[in-house]
Amino acid sequence: xxxxxxxxxxxxxxxxxxxxxxxxxxxxxxxxxxxxxxxxxxxxxxxxxxxxxxxxxxxxxxxxxxxxxxxxxxxxxxxxxxxxxxxxxxxxxxxxxxxxxxxxxxxxxxxxxxxxxxxxxxxxxxxxxxxxxxxxxxxxxxxxxxxxxxxxxxxxxxxxxxxxxxxxxxxxxxxxxxxxxxxxxxxxxxxxxxxxxxxxxxxxxxxxxxxxxxxxxxx
Amino acid sequence: xxxxxxxxxxxxxxxxxxxxxxxxxxxxxxxxxxxxxxxxxxxxxxxxxxxxxxxxxxxxxxxxxxxxxxxxxxxxxxxxxxxxxxxxxxxxxxxxxxxxxxxxxxxxxxxxxxxxxxxxxxxxxxxxxxxxxxxxxxxxxxxxxxxxxxxxxxxxxxxxxxxxxxxxxxxxxxxxxxxxxxxxxxxxxxxxxxxxxxxxxxxxxxxxxxxxxxxxxxxxxxxxxxxxxxxxxxxxxxxxxxxxxxxxxxxxxxxxxxxxxxxxxxxxxxxxxxxxxxxxxxxxxxxxxxxxxxxxxxxxxxxxxxxxxxxxxxxxxxxxxxxxxxxxxxxxxxxxxxxxxxxxxxxxxxxxxxxxxxxxxxxxxxxxxxxxxxx
Numbered sequence: 305x306x307x308x309x310x311x312x313x314x315x316x317x318x319x320x321x322x323x324x325x326x327x328x329x330x331x332x333x334x335x336x337x338x339x340x341x342x343x344x345x346x347x348x349x350x351x352x353x354x355x356x357x358x359x360x361x362x363x364x365x366x367x368x369x370x371x372x373x374x375x376x377x378x379x380x381x382x383x384x385x386x387x388x389x390x391x392x393x394x395x396x397x398x399x400x401x402x403x404x405x406x407x408x409x410x411x412x413x414x415x416x417x418x419x420x421x422x423x424x425x426x427x428x429x430x431x432x433x434x435x436x437x438x439x440x441x442x443x444x445x446x447x448x449x450x451x452x453x454x455x456x457x458x459x460x461x462x463x464x465x466x467x468x469x470x471x472x473x474x475x476x477x478x479x480x481x482x483x484x485x486x487x488x489x490x491x492x493x494x495x496x497x498x499x500x501x502x503x504x505x506x507x508x509x510x511x512x513x514x515x516x517x518x519x520x521x522x523x
Numbered sequence: 524x525x526x527x528x529x530x531x532x533x534x535x536x537x538x539x540x541x542x543x544x545x546x547x548x549x550x551x552x553x554x555x556x557x558x559x560x561x562x563x564x565x566x567x568x569x570x571x572x573x574x575x576x577x578x579x580x581x582x583x584x585x586x587x588x589x590x591x592x593x594x595x596x597x598x599x600x601x602x603x604x605x606x607x608x609x610x611x612x613x614x615x616x617x618x619x620x621x622x623x624x625x626x627x628x629x630x631x632x633x634x635x636x637x638x639x640x641x642x643x644x645x646x647x648x649x650x651x652x653x654x655x656x657x658x659x660x661x662x663x664x665x666x667x668x669x670x671x672x673x674x675x676x677x678x679x680x681x682x683x684x685x686x687x688x689x690x691x692x693x694x695x696x697x698x699x700x701x702x703x704x705x706x707x708x709x710x711x712x713x714x715x716x717x718x719x720x721x722x723x724x725x726x727x728x729x730x731x732x733x734x735x736x737x738x739x740x741x742x743x744x745x746x747x748x749x750x751x752x753x754x755x756x757x758x759x760x761x762x763x764x765x766x767x768x769x770x771x772x773x774x775x776x777x778x779x780x781x782x783x784x785x786x787x788x789x790x791x792x793x794x795x796x797x798x799x800x801x802x803x804x805x806x807x808x809x810x811x812x813x814x815x816x817x818x819x820x821x822x823x824x825x826x827x828x829x830x831x832x833x834x835x836x837x838x839x840x841x842x843x844x845x846x847x848x849x850x851x852x853x854x855x856x857x858x859x860x861x862x863x864x865x866x867x868x869x870x871x872x873x874x875x876x877x878x879x880x881x882x883x884x885x886x887x888x889x890x891x892x893x894x895x896x897x898x
Contacts, residue, residue, distance in 0.1 A: 499825075501867050
């Protein structure tokens with residue numbers, strides 16, 4: 305019963321999800337939107353409680369056992385508590401019951417997002433530039449014919465995108481454009497075709513009850 | 524009488540000249556409920572009027588005056604009136620806009636109502652292709668069910684999973700499994716959960732620690748059940764560590780930071796990146812590569828594949844991600860479905876080749892086929 309009920313629900317919802325794509329009737333669309341938006345949001349809310357519970361218990365256990373780097377768990381739990389208090393009582397943009405300000409920093413969700421989350425996210429994102437350089441260095445070493453072809457085409461494409469390329473040879477941007485639109489697009493479409501068929505076959509396997517690993521396997 | 528005689532001649536000439544300048548209305552005006560729609564539009568069609576410079580489409584509800592609902596160019600032959608309420612009768616007429624401001628309205632059409640349909644015939648081609656492909660897959664599943672041995676092409680990345688888990692066991696370190704940054708509604712995440720089940724079974728058999736940090740709370744709850752049940756299936760429920768699957772954070776870049784920290788601090792022997800990935804893919808893969816771990820990645824995000832190719836030891840490209848579960852488990856029914864998937868792909872490739880030849884050599888226009896896919 306524990307695995308049959310989720311499977312039956314999945315088959316029912318899956319068949320509806322697929323057929324709704326072909327039904328333009330507004331009733332079907334409304335039901336689809338309700339399932340996708342409202343119901344999934346309710347499930348997500350419960351799952352978030354479970355996730356947060358897991359996060360708190362995991363780090364609390366680390367502190368109690370004084371595991372390696374347990375100091376970071378203190379930082380996490382304190383940050384979580386402070387963020388939750390600001391989110392609950394500070395309001396979205398300062399309309400909550402937390403009137404405190406420290407300079408430009410007012411205790412509300414928007415400030416937290418603009419002044420903390422965005423700069424931290426941007427810091428992580430900017431690391432990409434360095435990672436790209438190191439990845440490019442590794443991949444652009446012409447170790448064999450294929451690696452040489454990759455290096456040569458990357459060189460042409462990159463040079464074709466900048467004014468220097470056109471100054472060197474006026475046809476270089478056209479060659480770069482051809483590489484991107486013909487061989488590159490052909491390969492991309494080949495992968496896309498495989499992905500589409502893979503997705504369809506996976507759905508069929510799940511709907512037919514053959515693929516049950518997502519339920520933890522077993523029969 | 525003589526006094527008016529000289530005025531009568533030009534007046535008569537004018538009446539003869541005017542009809543020649545007047546504009547004719549469009550012929551054959553029809554209004555029909557738009558097929559394959561949600562019941563919010565009516566399509567008006569007409570035959571062209573000679574000398575027309577454009578058309579104005581007018582609509583009237585029962586007993587009400589006509590009002591303009593849109594205009595059409597001279598070469599247009601149809602107009603779709605959208606945003607209409609269902610089951611309300613409307614009459615239409617098309618007014619020809621001629622030279623010199625001359626206009627001529629067609630007779631009003633019979634009342635017509637917008638009604639919703641239950642099947643979108645514009646997508647008939649997609650529906651047919653889905654049914655045909657499902658037929659091929661089901662046929663191969665049936666063959667596998669009869670006990671027929673089916674050949675599977677070798678996928679190096681998946682063969683390496685066993686080796687990667689073995690390496691972690693030998694080194695006494697954990698296997699880090701990243702199920703991507705997608706949601707459970709992403710099919711790549713579902714495929715990742717299927718692979719997680721097989722990988723967790725192997726780690727349970729070998730007694731190796733598995734670490735599964737999650738970004739989405741729903742994925743976390745599913746992954747937790749998958750790993751727990753995999754240990755039970757492997758006959759090692761006591762080896763299951765409830766903390767092995769854990770929720771980290773929802774913000775993708777923060778998740779990348781947290782997982783990078785796990786890689787650097789705990790130095791897992793094997794990193795598996797399988798599922799949906801966005802910009803954080805390179806951050807994760809490069810950090811993993813710097814720790815010296817064996818790395819296997821797989822995603823259906825074409826834009827992230829190059830990053831995984833350069834930073835990981837093996838990369839599962841697109842469809843291989845969906846084949847992984849069947850390949851690892853070797854379950855005959857799943858292998859049958861996988862075989863059907865391969866044959867389906869082959870049939871589609873044949874269709875593409877023949878279509879291209881037909882178009883290039885014989886000039887056959889397959890636009891009608893494309894139209895059945897909603898394009």
